[in-house]
Amino acid sequence: MTSVAGGTVIRLADAVVALGGFPALAGASMSVERGELVALRGANGTGKSTLLRLCAGLVPLARGAATVLGVDLADDRVAVRQLVGLLGHRNGLYAELTCRENVAFTAQLVGASPNDVDDALQRLGIDARVAVTRAGALSAGQRRRTALASLIVRRAQLWLLDEPHAGLDTAARNELDVILRDATRSGATVLYTTHEVDRAGLATPRTVTLTGGCITSDVSSKFGVAQ
Amino acid sequence: MTVGSTGTPTTRVIGALALLITGWVVVSAFFITPADSVQGDSVRIMYAHVPTAWIAYLAFVTTAIASGFSVARRHRTLGFDRVAGASAEVGVLFMAMTLITGSLWGRLTWGTFWQWDPRLTTTLFLFVTYVGYLAVRRIDTDPRQRASRSSVIALLAVLEIPLVHFSVVLWRSLHQEASVLNTDGDVRLDGLMLFTLFSGVVAFTLIFAWLVIHRQRLTTLSDLERVVGLDAAIIARRAENSAGVSA
Amino acid sequence: MNTIVAVAKKDLRIEWRTRTLLARVVPFALLVLVLFAVALDSEALLLRAAAGLVWMAMLFSTMLVVQRAFDIETSDAAMDSLLACTAHPSRVFYGKALSLFVQLLALAAVLVTAAVVLYGASVHGNRVVLLVTVVVTATGGLATVGTLYGAVVANMTGRDSLLPLLALPVLAPLLIAASRATEAAFGSQTIDLANGWAWVGVLVVYAIVFGSAGAAAFSPLTESDS
Numbered sequence: 001m002t003s004v005a006g007g008t009v010i011r012l013a014d015a016v017v018a019l020g021g022f023p024a025l026a027g028a029s030m031s032v033e034r035g036e037l038v039a040l041r042g043a044n045g046t047g048k049s050t051l052l053r054l055c056a057g058l059v060p061l062a063r064g065a066a067t068v069l070g071v072d073l074a075d076d077r078v079a080v081r082q083l084v085g086l087l088g089h090r091n092g093l094y095a096e097l098t099c100r101e102n103v104a105f106t107a108q109l110v111g112a113s114p115n116d117v118d119d120a121l122q123r124l125g126i127d128a129r130v131a132v133t134r135a136g137a138l139s140a141g142q143r144r145r146t147a148l149a150s151l152i153v154r155r156a157q158l159w160l161l162d163e164p165h166a167g168l169d170t171a172a173r174n175e176l177d178v179i180l181r182d183a184t185r186s187g188a189t190v191l192y193t194t195h196e197v198d199r200a201g202l203a204t205p206r207t208v209t210l211t212g213g214c215i216t217s218d219v220s221s222k223f224g225v226a227q
Numbered sequence: 228m229t230v231g232s233t234g235t236p237t238t239r240v241i242g243a244l245a246l247l248i249t250g251w252v253v254v255s256a257f258f259i260t261p262a263d264s265v266q267g268d269s270v271r272i273m274y275a276h277v278p279t280a281w282i283a284y285l286a287f288v289t290t291a292i293a294s295g296f297s298v299a300r301r302h303r304t305l306g307f308d309r310v311a312g313a314s315a316e317v318g319v320l321f322m323a324m325t326l327i328t329g330s331l332w333g334r335l336t337w338g339t340f341w342q343w344d345p346r347l348t349t350t351l352f353l354f355v356t357y358v359g360y361l362a363v364r365r366i367d368t369d370p371r372q373r374a375s376r377s378s379v380i381a382l383l384a385v386l387e388i389p390l391v392h393f394s395v396v397l398w399r400s401l402h403q404e405a406s407v408l409n410t411d412g413d414v415r416l417d418g419l420m421l422f423t424l425f426s427g428v429v430a431f432t433l434i435f436a437w438l439v440i441h442r443q444r445l446t447t448l449s450d451l452e453r454v455v456g457l458d459a460a461i462i463a464r465r466a467e468n469s470a471g472v473s474a
Numbered sequence: 475m476n477t478i479v480a481v482a483k484k485d486l487r488i489e490w491r492t493r494t495l496l497a498r499v500v501p502f503a504l505l506v507l508v509l510f511a512v513a514l515d516s517e518a519l520l521l522r523a524a525a526g527l528v529w530m531a532m533l534f535s536t537m538l539v540v541q542r543a544f545d546i547e548t549s550d551a552a553m554d555s556l557l558a559c560t561a562h563p564s565r566v567f568y569g570k571a572l573s574l575f576v577q578l579l580a581l582a583a584v585l586v587t588a589a590v591v592l593y594g595a596s597v598h599g600n601r602v603v604l605l606v607t608v609v610v611t612a613t614g615g616l617a618t619v620g621t622l623y624g625a626v627v628a629n630m631t632g633r634d635s636l637l638p639l640l641a642l643p644v645l646a647p648l649l650i651a652a653s654r655a656t657e658a659a660f661g662s663q664t665i666d667l668a669n670g671w672a673w674v675g676v677l678v679v680y681a682i683v684f685g686s687a688g689a690a691a692f693s694p695l696t697e698s699d700s
Binding site: 060 | 369460465467468
């Protein structure tokens with residue numbers, strides 16, 4: 001298990017994931033390089049969340065091949081969990097701890113310093129008042145940002161975000177886009193899902209579309225080249 | 228093993244032998260062996276009770292060993308896990324029979340349905356533990372996750388059951404009357420009774436083997452069905468895509 | 475070690491803020507003791523049974539506390555993130571078990587006091603040492619087994635009914651040993667002090683066995699999710 005310095009972070013070849021006998025992912029192939037910011041687009045039920053969970057090592061690979069950050073998911077998907085940060089529909093926060101305490105707890109586990117915590121909170125625009133509010137009392141956007149701060153503190157190499165823009169107003173969404181772009185500049189790779197058409201195109205150099213559990217289009221809008 | 232049934236020449240032989248020997252045991256137990264001088268005819272329950280108790284513990288050991296192998300070789304094969312599960316199901320059945328026959332025997336001999344002696348009490352705990360184990364097996368649908376979770380539970384049971392037995396023995400030793408309440412302790416066994424008892428053990432072991440083999444084959448088939456079903460579902464889903472759903 | 479302490483402190487901090495133990499579990503446990511008195515209707519019998527009843531109440535209360543300990547982890551999928559942050563799942567086990575131990579110890583102190591007050595039990599002289607040792611070792615066993623089986627059922631629906639089914643049979647030896655040893659501490663006729671200490675030996679073995687088994691099992695148990 002090695003971290004990849006500039007190289008392929010995700011490689012899927014005809015990956016199939018079965019949830020309760022149903023092929024949620026029915027043969028997806030794609031390749032993502034380090035530092036890329038990729039939007040995963042598709043209607044509900046097309047396998048976007050499942051693809052993220054596969055890359056996070058949370059669901060077993062039924063067919064095909066999948067390698068994430070050098071780890072073969074068929075062999076040892078548990079090992080990839082430490083390298084990857086998944087933000088699903090839930091944020092992984094403790095409701096009774098404050099925003100700062102939640103992030104600080106993560107920092108303690110990974111051996112990061114209190115400075116790293118302050119740093120992360122600042123990068124996410126979390127002010128002092130929010131930082132000392134109980135996570136249970138925060139708004140959806142603030143909870144998202146707390147969870148993202150934890151990802152930064154963890155120095156996760158791959159960020160997998162499931163509909164991170166959902167429930168946020170326009171200003172908050174734009175802020176989120178800035179944060180995600182920043183993250184890629186610091187060396188992380190970001191893959192997020194969305195089911196909005198224009199959002200994907202505007203904010204991201206690369207859009208991958210899923211239909212019926214398979215990848216049906218892969219467009220880099222910067223160069224306008226379909227792959 | 229053809230897909231129509233889970234029988235093979237081996238299981239047919241085992242089944243036939245089991246039937247034969249069980250037939251002999253029944254005849255012998257009821258008609259040929261003598262009644263006990265103290266207990267009378269109620270001693271005949273022993274021919275059912277002792278073998279079922281033996282099988283209950285055999286099932287426990289089988290599940291434990293199979294689970295151990297399942298943990299050690301979990302990347303290779305699920306066969307051990309299937310055997311563990313099958314053995315547990317059959318085992319729970321025999322544990323229940325042990326408890327029922329033991330209870331009836333006690334009732335007939337001493338007028339009470341239950342004694343808190345170590346063997347019965349430990350069997351009761353074994354029964355409850357394995358009911359729990361079977362409940363855990365139903366949690367996961369993916370065979371590999373099922374194997375992983377339930378083998379841990381089975382191995383924990385291996386730790387638990389001796390601890391339970393040991394503490395129950397210690398506990399009952401505080402109550403002086405415990406040593407007397409041994410239902411088969413004061414039955415003198417002559418040659419024929421011993422032989423019938425032994426045949427009963429053999430017969431029940433064969434029944435156990437027959438049931439476990441069939442049960443784990445059933446599990447293999449249903450796991451196979453999931454695999455085949457998945458392949459079909461994948462093909463169907465891809466066909467939907469190329470049939471022109473918007474890209 | 476850091477991870478263990480961090481996890482334990484986190485759990486205890488959350489508990490302190492919600493006061494679930496204080497506000498709900500302690501009253502529940504006391505209520506159980508009172509209901510035993512109502513059901514048994516005999517002060518002599520209650521005194522004789524005091525030790526066993528205290529540990530029965532502890533066992534039931536442990537189920538509640540364990541549920542709560544894992545509810546905070548699963549309500550927002552926090553445990554998944556937690557496990558992703560550490561390379562040693564066994565340390566998470568020890569951390570949660572430590573927090574559970576502290577909470578259950580507080581509960582045990584309350585229940586023993588209640589037994590003295592409500593049931594008329596009494597402890598003198600060097601029996602106090604025995605009593606304290608029993609409480610500490612038995613609570614250790616409760617904490618490790620509770621954490622272990624709490625993790626087994628953590629992510630399931632319907633886990634509230636499965637936890638007692640799995641954990642209580644495993645806790646039976648602990649119940650036997652703790653009850654007998656506490657009887658000895660309360661000064662019973664059938665069990666003398668030496669026997670009481672023998673039962674403490676059983677409790678120590680139990681706590682060590684399940685402490686190690688739990689740590690080893692925590693990893694495979696938490697890697698699969700439902």
